[in-house]
Amino acid sequence: MIPRPIRSMIQQLASLAYPPMCAWSGSPVASGTFADDIREQLLLSAQENLCLRCGGNIGPHLVPSIKGCDQCRDDRFWFEGVIRLGRYDGLLAEGIRRMKRLSGYGLARALAELLWEIRHEQLRSIPVAAVVPVPHHRWTEWRRGYNPSEVLAEVLAEELSIPLWPRALRRTRWTPPQHHLRGMSRRSNVKDAFQANRMRSIAGSHILLVDDVFTSGSTASESAKALRQAGAAKVHVVVLARGGQRWVEEKIVPKINAREDS
Numbered sequence: 001m002i003p004r005p006i007r008s009m010i011q012q013l014a015s016l017a018y019p020p021m022c023a024w025s026g027s028p029v030a031s032g033t034f035a036d037d038i039r040e041q042l043l044l045s046a047q048e049n050l051c052l053r054c055g056g057n058i059g060p061h062l063v064p065s066i067k068g069c070d071q072c073r074d075d076r077f078w079f080e081g082v083i084r085l086g087r088y089d090g091l092l093a094e095g096i097r098r099m100k101r102l103s104g105y106g107l108a109r110a111l112a113e114l115l116w117e118i119r120h121e122q123l124r125s126i127p128v129a130a131v132v133p134v135p136h137h138r139w140t141e142w143r144r145g146y147n148p149s150e151v152l153a154e155v156l157a158e159e160l161s162i163p164l165w166p167r168a169l170r171r172t173r174w175t176p177p178q179h180h181l182r183g184m185s186r187r188s189n190v191k192d193a194f195q196a197n198r199m200r201s202i203a204g205s206h207i208l209l210v211d212d213v214f215t216s217g218s219t220a221s222e223s224a225k226a227l228r229q230a231g232a233a234k235v236h237v238v239v240l241a242r243g244g245q246r247w248v249e250e251k252i253v254p255k256i257n258a259r260e261d262s
């Protein structure tokens, strides 16, 4: 990993030769990683009031609690809490789908930087020792060319100046994509599908687990279970987007999409 001061020096030199461009549209930008209108759409749901345990919306008048909300209080999770950038909806959902393509590496990094910009205080407040991405099965990674969650984890590890452990977890078997399934099927689909690799450093560590989307929490919880069973003291989860809540039906109008599709 490149140390932060050297990285920012390289970025400054690169920006002299190559003026910054929006990671979504490729149009020139004065600063940052996205043009202003794209950024506004990506952050439409970033300021909503959230449950600290599941990252779900709790309504504007409730006090966020680590004890959970009406939707997650009965669920047993192996992690302590969830930090998210926004809802899995509108342009953010489209961005996550795009970043999973072979050409999506730059967009994945830009979205991770946006996540850091908006949530850095919350992330810095958790005393995590290392960052671990939720792994893909090796066939999925081979087909996709890379693991977007690993790119998100790479950026967060750089920003937090802590180690990235990209191989701390592995999938023990291939599992069908979770978005094809519902409720209990999601849980049984990923049950015991993760295993922690033998690393002495996991024992006693507080780990930041990184994934792109959190829906039922089954994947995050099974990944956290593998880390906890390998001796991790605590696991916190961070994702770009939270899906699976009732508001998914109340679609945010994706203005930029409409413009692009026309």
Ligand SMILES: [Zn+2]
Pocket: 051, 052, 053, 054, 055, 056, 068, 069, 070, 071, 072, 073
């Ligand atoms: Zn909750």
